[in-house]
Structures are given as C-alpha cells and as structure tokens.
Amino acid sequence: EVFTALADLEDLLSTESVLIETLENYIRAEEQKLDLLKRFADIYQKQHNLASEDVQLYVSNPINAYLLVKRLTADWKQVESLMGTVISHDYLMNITYFKETLKFPTDEDLNGAAVALTRLQDTYRLDTSSLARGELNGVKYSAELSAADCFELGRQSYNNGDYYHTQLWMREAEARLKREANETVDQSDILEYLAFSTYKEGNIPLALDLTNKLLEILPTHTRALGNKVYYEEEIEKSKESFIPKKGDDESDDIENYGHYEPDPYGREHYENLCRGETQLPAEMSAKLRCRYARNNNPFLLIAPFKLEEMHLKPDLYMFHDVMSDREIETVKRLAQPRLLRATVQNSKTGELEIAQYRISKSAWLKEHEHKHVADIARRVEDMTGLNMATAEELQVVNYGIGGHYEPHFDFARKDEKNAFKSLGTGNRIATVLFYMSDVSQGGATVFPVVGAALWPKKGAAAFWYNLHASGDGDVLTRHAACPVLAGSKWVSNKWIHERGQEFRRPCTPERPPEDLIA
Ligand SMILES: O=C(O)CCC(=O)C(=O)O
Ligand SMILES: [Fe+2]
CATH class of the missing domain: 1.25.40.10 (Tetratricopeptide repeat domain)
Structure with missing residues (x-):
C-alpha cells in the first residue's frame, strides 16, 4: 500500500499525470470519430436534399440511382463500422497495464x-x-x-x-x-x-x-x-x-445516548503531549542545561557535540547538528526504493506483523552500503561512548498521512517472546533517533509517562537509555511518535544493544549516564 509513507504518495502524482494524458488522448480519439460521423451525416443530408427536390427526376437518372444504392450499401457499411468501433478498449488496456507497472493506490x-x-x-x-x-x-x-x-x-x-x-x-x-x-x-x-x-x-x-x-x-x-x-x-x-x-x-x-468511547489509560495525556499542550514542570526546566559533549574523546576537543538536556530521570537528550544534509540525502535515497510497511513484534507469538498502531514505512541500511552510513554509526559511537559492534543496522523510517507509532517500549520485556534473544546481543540498551526532516505540524516524539515531548528538527538526534544500569527495562521510557499532521517525517535510528557495553556502562544500579556523556 502507498498511504503509509509520504515518499510513496509522491509517486502517485506521476501516476496521475499518465492517467490524465491517457484520458485526454482517448477523448480526442472519440472526438475524431464523431467528427468523421458528422461529415458522413452532412454528405448524406446534402445528397438527400438534392434528391428530394424532384424525386422522380433524381431516380430516373441511372447515375443517381447507382449513387443512391451505393450510399445505402457500401457507404453505409462504412458508417456502421465506424459507429461500432470501440475506441475505449485500447485505452482501457493501457490503463490496466499502468495499474500493473505504475504505483497505484488500492x-x-x-x-x-x-x-x-x-x-x-x-x-x-x-x-x-x-x-x-x-x-x-x-x-x-x-x-x-x-x-x-x-x-x-x-x-x-x-x-x-x-x-x-x-x-x-x-x-x-x-x-x-x-x-x-x-x-x-x-x-x-x-x-x-x-x-x-x-x-x-x-x-x-x-x-x-x-x-x-x-x-x-x-x-x-x-x-x-x-x-x-x-x-x-x-x-x-x-x-x-x-x-x-x-x-x-x-x-x-x-x-445518555450518543458517543461514548472509554479512553484507554493515558490516551488523553498522550494526545495533550502531541498537541504541545503539556509543559515540563518549571523545577525541571530550570535544571536542564545545554552543553558541549566531549566524552573524553580527543577528536571531540575540536568539534564537540551540542547537547541539550530535554528531561531528567529518565534522562532524555537532544544532540544538535549531528547529521548533515548530504548524509540525510544519501540515507533517504538508499532507503526510498526499499521502504516497506513497518512491522511490530507480536509479544505472544514473536512474529512480525503490520498493525494500525504503527503506520510508517521503513528500510534497513548496512554500513558497507555507503560511507555516509558508516560515518553515522561511527558518530553514534562518539556521541554515546557506547560500543557499536552489537548495534542494529540503521533503520530508516518515513511516515505517511497521519503516520504514527503509538506508545511502546524499545526494549523487549521479560515475558516477551523476542527476536533479540536469538541475536545473542542482549536487549536494546539505548536508542539514538535521528530526525532527518523538519515537520510542519505534529510528529513529535512523546514520553507520556513522564510528560516529555521532543519536536523533530532536521539534523538533530534524540538519545536515551531504555534500560536501567541493572539491565531492567526503564518503564518511564515508554514513548510514541505522534501522528504527522502536515509535512513529511523522516527519521532513522540506531538501536544499541547490551553486549559490548560491559566496560563502557558497567552494570551497577546507581550510575548516572552523565558520566558517559559529559
Ligand atoms: O519517530 C519517532 O518519533 C519515534 C520512533 C520510535 O519510537 C521507534 O521507531 O521505535
Ligand atoms: Fe520507539
């Protein structure tokens, strides 16, 4: 289907222009046919008028007699055959062909x-x-x-x-x-x-x-x-x-009649956040800082990351200017032809399936596909100080009309049948979410449990830990992608796994992530 990603919807415009052209050509062909029939009718009318002036005189002339008979036999056959010509057939065949070869909505x-x-x-x-x-x-x-x-x-x-x-x-x-x-x-x-x-x-x-x-x-x-x-x-x-x-x-x-639909837990709150109506408490906003992150990395002494704290406990960060326009173009170009309806994992069966609560299209990019993809992974390592050897490939996502992802956790819960187990890399310890477009209206990433909202900004990336240092999932990281109201939302994300982080984020219960970031 096409409605789940804006990138696919754009192709529908070229499909439409082909259809318009076909329709116009068809109308022209029908008009030509009618013009020809009109000409026949005119000729018949003229001859007929002439004959009617003096019927006897007309038919007594052998040439006229011949012409009259001819008009109603051989000539008339032509008229009938023209009348019976079905012009639409070829055009409908073409349209059938377009439906098979061009992008077409269902x-x-x-x-x-x-x-x-x-x-x-x-x-x-x-x-x-x-x-x-x-x-x-x-x-x-x-x-x-x-x-x-x-x-x-x-x-x-x-x-x-x-x-x-x-x-x-x-x-x-x-x-x-x-x-x-x-x-x-x-x-x-x-x-x-x-x-x-x-x-x-x-x-x-x-x-x-x-x-x-x-x-x-x-x-x-x-x-x-x-x-x-x-x-x-x-x-x-x-x-x-x-x-x-x-x-x-x-x-x-x-x-008492009328619409009544009980709100599932937190729905109201979630929607308030999406509308930008919920603000963080003033005590927290006052504590949030912007700073340069160097991570003890010598490279970053020259060009440190711009880091903005968005929420404390759980700590949500926004890195600014961490993906260039050129990199974004590359990632979009590589992903576009491979976008498929995003799936979610059924927590009971472990199977991947499509669901109304996640509407977007996504594709996965490997580092060897392009230098830019490798650069991005390397940058995530610099940004987070975490080991990327066990991270997932870069997931690229484009949201379509009203595209959204309802509140969920990025980590697998204990009772869940999950595919991470078979990877042998542990759970998703952290998420880095790159925003690859500005969104005119809607499309925030919101954390309904704690009341935080992150608004997409091209080139920026959100970062948070999904797991406590103990390895348990942090339920406060429940988050969602609000429906896109206007604009096209492109994001890409890197999910970082537990394995390989033993020395970078040791498994102690009380360890503020600031140590790693600042
Ligand atoms: O697109 C967003 O804002 C969030 C996406 C997300 O949460 C996910 O893909 O897991
Ligand atoms: Fe998520």
Missing part, C-alpha cells in the same frame, strides 16, 4: 487514508468543518472538500464500524450539500447513512427523525420504511420498560 489505501484523517481529527482536535475547508489548525493547506468527498469519508468510517466519525462526516456532507450549486451527492444517501449510524450509536429517536426526513424525500424507500417500523417498535418497547418517576421526563434518557 481500496485499502483509500480506507487507510480516511482512517488517518479521522485519527488526526481526534488527536489534534480538528473540527470537521475547518478540515473540510482544507484547514489544519487554522492554516489553509488544500482545496475544500465537496459534499461528496465528505460523504466518502463518512462511508469509509461506516465500513470500519466507526459510527462516531460516520456521523461527523455525514453531517458535514449535509451542510456542504446545502451550499452546492451543482450537488455532488444525494441528500437521501447521506440521510440513510446518518440514520443508521445514529441508531448504531444508540440514539433511536434521532435515527427515527432522520429516517422520516429521508422518507419525505423518497416515500417508497424500502429499507427506510422497514427501519421506521423497527425504530418505532424499539421506542415503544423502551417506553414500556421505563417506569417514570414523578416529574421525570424522557429527555434524561435521551441525553
């Missing part, structure tokens, strides 16, 4: 892109009307959505069983339809989806109202007639089982 992509939009809508609290106007947080990026576009978003949500977003988008479709001179969708279709999703969400009285509205437009709509009866019966039933107390009325009951 129905799954459409669904993925629609789900991504609704995810962004929730995380960034975007209101449906502004989104339909092409605005993201007050910034206008794109064309407006038509009523039909909104309808399609609602329909996709409906197909996913997401009746909450179905209603939001069907209502928007209805509002937009009222303002459309050339209506792009039927109101009755909107009402049908709206009524049914409202019923699914538990608001039967409103579902009935909407169905009645639909029946005003289409009084014989079979499904609507059936549903009307059903809804009325359900409302009657609920009245019977509802014994009103004195002074009570049914409106209380109706208020």
Whole structure:
C-alpha cells in the first residue's frame, strides 16, 4: 500500500499525470470519430436534399440511382463500422497495464487514508468543518472538500464500524450539500447513512427523525420504511420498560445516548503531549542545561557535540547538528526504493506483523552500503561512548498521512517472546533517533509517562537509555511518535544493544549516564 509513507504518495502524482494524458488522448480519439460521423451525416443530408427536390427526376437518372444504392450499401457499411468501433478498449488496456507497472493506490489505501484523517481529527482536535475547508489548525493547506468527498469519508468510517466519525462526516456532507450549486451527492444517501449510524450509536429517536426526513424525500424507500417500523417498535418497547418517576421526563434518557468511547489509560495525556499542550514542570526546566559533549574523546576537543538536556530521570537528550544534509540525502535515497510497511513484534507469538498502531514505512541500511552510513554509526559511537559492534543496522523510517507509532517500549520485556534473544546481543540498551526532516505540524516524539515531548528538527538526534544500569527495562521510557499532521517525517535510528557495553556502562544500579556523556 502507498498511504503509509509520504515518499510513496509522491509517486502517485506521476501516476496521475499518465492517467490524465491517457484520458485526454482517448477523448480526442472519440472526438475524431464523431467528427468523421458528422461529415458522413452532412454528405448524406446534402445528397438527400438534392434528391428530394424532384424525386422522380433524381431516380430516373441511372447515375443517381447507382449513387443512391451505393450510399445505402457500401457507404453505409462504412458508417456502421465506424459507429461500432470501440475506441475505449485500447485505452482501457493501457490503463490496466499502468495499474500493473505504475504505483497505484488500492481500496485499502483509500480506507487507510480516511482512517488517518479521522485519527488526526481526534488527536489534534480538528473540527470537521475547518478540515473540510482544507484547514489544519487554522492554516489553509488544500482545496475544500465537496459534499461528496465528505460523504466518502463518512462511508469509509461506516465500513470500519466507526459510527462516531460516520456521523461527523455525514453531517458535514449535509451542510456542504446545502451550499452546492451543482450537488455532488444525494441528500437521501447521506440521510440513510446518518440514520443508521445514529441508531448504531444508540440514539433511536434521532435515527427515527432522520429516517422520516429521508422518507419525505423518497416515500417508497424500502429499507427506510422497514427501519421506521423497527425504530418505532424499539421506542415503544423502551417506553414500556421505563417506569417514570414523578416529574421525570424522557429527555434524561435521551441525553445518555450518543458517543461514548472509554479512553484507554493515558490516551488523553498522550494526545495533550502531541498537541504541545503539556509543559515540563518549571523545577525541571530550570535544571536542564545545554552543553558541549566531549566524552573524553580527543577528536571531540575540536568539534564537540551540542547537547541539550530535554528531561531528567529518565534522562532524555537532544544532540544538535549531528547529521548533515548530504548524509540525510544519501540515507533517504538508499532507503526510498526499499521502504516497506513497518512491522511490530507480536509479544505472544514473536512474529512480525503490520498493525494500525504503527503506520510508517521503513528500510534497513548496512554500513558497507555507503560511507555516509558508516560515518553515522561511527558518530553514534562518539556521541554515546557506547560500543557499536552489537548495534542494529540503521533503520530508516518515513511516515505517511497521519503516520504514527503509538506508545511502546524499545526494549523487549521479560515475558516477551523476542527476536533479540536469538541475536545473542542482549536487549536494546539505548536508542539514538535521528530526525532527518523538519515537520510542519505534529510528529513529535512523546514520553507520556513522564510528560516529555521532543519536536523533530532536521539534523538533530534524540538519545536515551531504555534500560536501567541493572539491565531492567526503564518503564518511564515508554514513548510514541505522534501522528504527522502536515509535512513529511523522516527519521532513522540506531538501536544499541547490551553486549559490548560491559566496560563502557558497567552494570551497577546507581550510575548516572552523565558520566558517559559529559
Ligand atoms: O519517530 C519517532 O518519533 C519515534 C520512533 C520510535 O519510537 C521507534 O521507531 O521505535
Ligand atoms: Fe520507539
């Protein structure tokens, strides 16, 4: 699929230009055919008019007689054959070929892109009307959505069983339809989806109202007639089982209908962080320093790393200017053709699989592939003072529309079946995450347990230890990649393993990582 990485979506534009050209050529060919037919018709009309002036005189002339017969036999065959020529066939064949050879989105992509939009809508609290106007947080990026576009978003949500977003988008479709001179969708279709999703969400009285509205437009709509009866019966039933107390009325009951989806633990907090609404406590911010890191490395005396502390306990760092634009270009160029939908490890089976909670595409680069890749690994060693012999290859990630990675740990937990065991290099002791692009909106790396947010900055890299010095996983390092709201997010990361660090980060429980870094 293509929607999971922005890099792949770019290719869709060239696919589209090929399709436009094919369509234009097809229209031209059809027009030529019609022009030819028109010319035949003109000639026939002229001859016919001439003959009609004096029918007897005309047919009594043997040449005319011959021409008349010819026109209705041999010539007419030509007309029929031209009429019967199917021009579309070749063009459709070409399109089939393009579908096989060019990058082409599927129905799954459409669904993925629609789900991504609704995810962004929730995380960034975007209101449906502004989104339909092409605005993201007050910034206008794109064309407006038509009523039909909104309808399609609602329909996709409906197909996913997401009746909450179905209603939001069907209502928007209805509002937009009222303002459309050339209506792009039927109101009755909107009402049908709206009524049914409202019923699914538990608001039967409103579902009935909407169905009645639909029946005003289409009084014989079979499904609507059936549903009307059903809804009325359900409302009657609920009245019977509802014994009103004195002074009570049914409106209380109706208020309880509607969308209710319990937030999984910490969801609210996670989304606040993604929106940049959570700040670190002032006591901590006051302690955070920026400094030059030399790591006792002679090379770094000349060009030390710019290191910014982002959080204490767990210690989160940001290195600035540690990947050059040229290196970034190389890494992107090598990775781009190999990007595959990122997988996650099923903690029960140990199998790698794709999941809605991680939407991006990734590729792995080996050091021998390019000097720049080797330079990056070497730099990570200089930055962290850790041994890179057991580190994983460089993972390159590109996030697509609404691309994200929900809260997770980078280390394998004890009860987990994991692939690290077979590597024999121990757990992922530390993470270095390079930001290879600026992101216009969204896309922060957030740590919901401790309330820290790192915002992507091209050329910078985040660093933290996933494990305590004892080797136990640090649960405070739970982190996530927030959905990208606008822009393309490229990152690459180096996961450093335990094996080989015995002398660099000895296994003592109380050892501040500052010793290693500063
Ligand atoms: O892209 C990010 O900001 C974080 C990515 C991440 O956590 C991961 O790939 O494990
Ligand atoms: Fe991670």
